[in-house]
Amino acid sequence: MTADGLPRTAAPADPGPPPGLVVVGHFDQPPGYGVSRPRGADSWLFTWTTGGRGELRQGAAHTRAGVGDLVVLAPGVRHDYGVEGAAPHWRFWWAHCQARPSWAAWLGPFEVGEGMYVLPPTPADAHARIEAAFGRMLTAARWTGTGTPPGPAADREQVAVAHGAAARELALCALEEVVLLTAGTARTPSPRPGVDPRVRRAQEMVAADPGAPHTVESLAAGVGLSPSRFAHLFTEQLGRSPMRALREARLHHAARLLESTDLPVERVAAASGFVSPFHFNRVFRERYGLPPGAYRSGGPMVDG
Structure with missing residues (x-):
């Protein structure tokens, strides 16, 4: 037409x-x-x-x-x-x-x-x-x-x-x-005023490779802080813990893999940093309202 x-x-x-x-x-x-x-x-x-x-x-x-x-x-x-x-x-x-x-x-x-x-x-x-x-x-x-x-x-x-x-x-x-x-x-919106550059750097590390074996200790070391100081600073400035932010990034990564590949769900879980497929299925369903297999078949867009 x-x-x-x-x-x-x-x-x-x-x-x-x-x-x-x-x-x-x-x-x-x-x-x-x-x-x-x-x-x-x-x-x-x-x-x-x-x-x-x-x-x-x-x-x-x-x-x-x-x-x-x-x-x-x-x-x-x-x-x-x-x-x-x-x-x-x-x-x-x-x-x-x-x-x-x-x-x-x-x-x-x-x-x-x-x-x-x-x-x-x-x-x-x-x-x-x-x-x-x-x-x-x-x-x-x-x-x-x-x-x-x-x-x-x-x-x-x-x-x-x-x-x-x-x-x-x-x-x-x-x-x-x-x-x-x-x-x-695009020039993304400016970060919240006062966000420490080390916190932003940790966010970038997670975004670059969410499936990597990140921990509070490894992220803290990557930005030159002690684990306790890093966790406190991250949570204070962004309103959620480093591990919660990491889980969210891993779930987004898993969603992209489910949409763009035919990898089995177990491999999607592993590639996204989830050690346990059972845990991955549970948290994915909590986040998106569908288990991974049903999500792959096509579900409604949800806000990130």
């Missing part, structure tokens, strides 16, 4: 795609274009601007989107978006889908309220790779699941719907690259 079959200006209460589908498109819309969904959508909406300016509202949250801005809207909240009033046009990639649970850790720091996530503009040298990832998403969504996936379309202003399981997974893999690139290159 191409944009030729769609209205240039969406009518009020334009319905969103039903849950379970992956829909992706690239539009260049003139002034007057707008979409209004009083009940929101059943799926997540991702927009990445490549030209002009857009304006998006989600409940009481509001933002303007310029070149390089990724804006994400969670389902179930009234939203409206369109060309910003003074802009000559709005050129943007967009995708409707069910977000992968592990994306919460990347998007979470950029939530501005009401389920709206606004990431700072991505650096210009990353734009080509993000554009290419969206292009692969469009190509993957057009794949029937048999034969070789089609090549890039000549007409970039298209809409593609991924119906088959293989096409959906390939499309989501491409969108995941967009999420990682935009969140990873």
